[in-house]
Amino acid sequence: MTQNVVNYSDNPTGPELLDNYLDKDQENILTCNAGVQRPSYATQGTFWLDTSTTPWTYKMYDGSSDCKVGTFNSTSHKFNAYIETLTNNLTLTNNTESYRHISSTNTAVTKGTTPSANTGTAFLFRDSQDSFIGSFSIWYNTGGIIRAGFRAFAPTAESNGYGELVMDTTETGSQLSFITYNGLNNTNLWGASSDTSRNLVALQGWVNNPSMSTNVVHRSGNETITGRKVYTDTTTFTTHPVVQSTTEYSSIGYRVQNTQITRGTAPTTGNASGQWVFQDAGGLDVNHRIGGMEVTYLTNGDIRTSLQVFQPTASTTQNPYTYSNLSLIYPASGDPYAIAPTPGASVVGNEIITAKWYVPNYSKATNKSAETKYTPTKDVRVIIAGTIQNSGNNGTMEARVQINNADKFTFYGGYVYGYNEDPFYVAFDVKAGDSYKLYKVSGTLTVKQFIEIPYGG
Numbered sequence: 359m360t361q362n363v364v365n366y367s368d369n370p371t372g373p374e375l376l377d378n379y380l381d382k383d384q385e386n387i388l389t390c391n392a393g394v395q396r397p398s399y400a401t402q403g404t405f406w407l408d409t410s411t412t413p414w415t416y417k418m419y420d421g422s423s424d425c426k427v428g429t430f431n432s433t434s435h436k437f438n439a440y441i442e443t444l445t446n447n448l449t450l451t452n453n454t455e456s457y458r459h460i461s462s463t464n465t466a467v468t469k470g471t472t473p474s475a476n477t478g479t480a481f482l483f484r485d486s487q488d489s490f491i492g493s494f495s496i497w498y499n500t501g502g503i504i505r506a507g508f509r510a511f512a513p514t515a516e517s518n519g520y521g522e523l524v525m526d527t528t529e530t531g532s533q534l535s536f537i538t539y540n541g542l543n544n545t546n547l548w549g550a551s552s553d554t555s556r557n558l559v560a561l562q563g564w565v566n567n568p569s570m571s572t573n574v575v576h577r578s579g580n581e582t583i584t585g586r587k588v589y590t591d592t593t594t595f596t597t598h599p600v601v602q603s604t605t606e607y608s609s610i611g612y613r614v615q616n617t618q619i620t621r622g623t624a625p626t627t628g629n630a631s632g633q634w635v636f637q638d639a640g641g642l643d644v645n646h647r648i649g650g651m652e653v654t655y656l657t658n659g660d661i662r663t664s665l666q667v668f669q670p671t672a673s674t675t676q677n678p679y680t681y682s683n684l685s686l687i688y689p690a691s692g693d694p695y696a697i698a699p700t701p702g703a704s705v706v707g708n709e710i711i712t713a714k715w716y717v718p719n720y721s722k723a724t725n726k727s728a729e730t731k732y733t734p735t736k737d738v739r740v741i742i743a744g745t746i747q748n749s750g751n752n753g754t755m756e757a758r759v760q761i762n763n764a765d766k767f768t769f770y771g772g773y774v775y776g777y778n779e780d781p782f783y784v785a786f787d788v789k790a791g792d793s794y795k796l797y798k799v800s801g802t803l804t805v806k807q808f809i810e811i812p813y814g815g
Contacts, residue, residue, distance in 0.1 A: 389407070390405065390406065390407040390416070391404065391405065391406035391407065392406070392407040392409050392414075393406070393407075393408075393409060394408070394409055394410040395408075395410065396408075396417075396419060396424060400419045401419070401421070402419065402420060402421035403418065403419070403420075404418070404419045405417070405418050405419075405427070406418075406419065407430070408424075412431075412432070413429040413430055413431040413432065413433075413438075414429065414430040414431075414432065415427075415428075415429050415430075416428050416429070416430060416437075426440045427439070427440060428440050462479035464477055464479070467498055469498075469504075472500060472501070472502040473498055473499070473500060474500065475500065476497060476498070476499045476500055477497070477498050477499075478495060478496050478497030478498060478499075478505075479495065479496055480493055480494070480495035480496075481493060481494045481495070487515075489511075489515070490509075490511045490518065490520070491511055492508070492509055492510050492511060493507075493508075493509045494506075494507070494508055494509075495507050495509070502528060502529070503526050503527065503528055504526075504527045504528075505524055505525065505526050505527075506524070506525045506527075507522045507523065507524040507525070507537075508522065508523045509521070509522045510522075518539075519538070519539060520538070520539050521537070521538050521539075522537040522538075522539070523535075524537055566578075568581070592642060612634075614632035614633075614653075616630050616632065618630070619655055621655075621661075624655065624656070624657055624658065624659040624690065625655055625656075625657055626657060628657065629654050629655065629656050629657055630654070630655045631652050631653060631654040631655070632652070632653050633650055633651070633652045633653075634650050634651045634652075635647060635649075635650035636648045636649050636650050647668050647681075648667075648668055648670075649665075649666055649667040649668060649681075650665075650666050651663070651664065651665055651666070652664045652666060658690060659689070659690025659691075660687055660688065660689045660690055661687070661688050662685050662686070662687045662688075663685065663686045664683040664684065664685040664686075665683060665684045665685075666681050666682070666683045667681060667682055667683075668680065668681040669681060669682075682699040683697070683699070684696070684697070684698050684699070685697040685698075697712075698710045698712050699712075700712045700714045700715045701715055722811070722812060723809040723810065723811045724809065724810050725808060725809055726740075726796075726808045726809065726810055727805070727808065728757075728796045728797060728798065728803055728805050728808065729795070729796070729797050729798070730795065731760075731793050731794070731795040732793065732794055732795065732810065733791065733792070733793040734788055734790055734791075734792075734810065734812070735790055735791075736790045736812050736813070737787065737788070737789055737790050737812070737813045738787070738788050738790075738810045738811060738812050738813065739785065739786075739787055739788075739810075739811045739813065740785065740786055740787070740788055740794060740809070740810055740811075741784075741785045741807060741808075741809050741811070742759070742782075742783070742784050742785075742796055742805070742807065742808050743781070743782070743783045743805075743806045743807040743808075744757075744781070744782060744803065744804050744805040744806045744807070744808070745779040745780060745781050745782070745803075745804045745806070746769055746770075746771045746779075746780050746782065746798075746801050746802070746803055746804075747771065747779045747780070747801055747802040747803075747804065748771055748801050748802070755770070755771030755780070755800055755801025755802070756768065756769065756770055756771070756798075756799040756800050756801065757769045757782070757796065757797070757798050757799060757801075757803050758796075758797060758799060759784060759786070759794065759795070759796050760793075760794060760795045760797070761786070761788065761792060761793070761794045762792050762793055762794075763793065766786070766794075767784050767786070769782040769784075771801055779804070796808065
């Protein structure tokens, strides 16, 4: 496909005429002057093939703009001639009681591609006075919704009131609704009472009117619901659900019941559990779980209540089942006990120490002595507890801890006459290769506990 510019003003002859002019003209003719834009040499009456879109468009330049002739489909190998469409209303007049129909095509609209402006077509039925009787319309709007609507106008002269049954369709589903206009009462809305024998559609406006739909639980407003309600699927609350008691000393709360198990008889087909779970906005599966509480009746007869908290990492990068739990367990036989998450090596505050943490750590602790410098070969935690005592006069009493020959901690006693003992306690970490030492400056130093705990056992 070429658009060669050929200029004969130099009057070429011989081989030059054939090679540089006639051959290029031939290419232009054979390819229909094809290109992604109009050829620069086009004059009034020039035909050219626009290949910038699919299917290709055959055009003629009229001297100021391109006129569309038709389209070529290189896949189906078909040509579609362009026919100018009507821009005004088309009226069909029928003088007999017979059936007529008409088709409407908008070549600027492609289903699946949201139009830039609302577009559609309507089929109107009018009487002899040009008044509307009924209509059918189809719209494709800028919100990506395709709407089909049936209208029936009020059978009263000169009235434009109507009711319309509308079907809105999107990529995710369809919605059927009923619309009234110009003061026409929605008789279906008012007529759909609590009478279950009538074949009337219950609309959203009727359902949401507590004064009319008295046998319906509404989405808003205060209502009293009696009887036991059983939910077989997920129930979503957008605000805090409240359990309220009107009597003093009453026992109220939420209860989860499994009618297939009996306490004292362990389940046989699998663990049975009731859960209270906190989820994020992504969904209700375990991938979006943040934390919760779970009561489980295990098949071995144990009953376990757990508080669970999931690792605060996005589910796309972390195993969704990575969580910690604090559990109370009453076994089928034996004494009840608790299970807590094992803390990391650097326990420094209010962490709960578990047997799993204690055995590889404190069981390998080694005792140390004051006035001696130690240089561990691996990272350690050092714990020191003791007292510093004066010598029976008003002198000072002081002990210190050095790390890498620099004083890090200092413990002072009082200046009271007598043999007072002032306790002290310190815990600190020492890196492998660093040194530390506890020593006395004055007074009497008594060590109650001085241990070194290697991290990781």
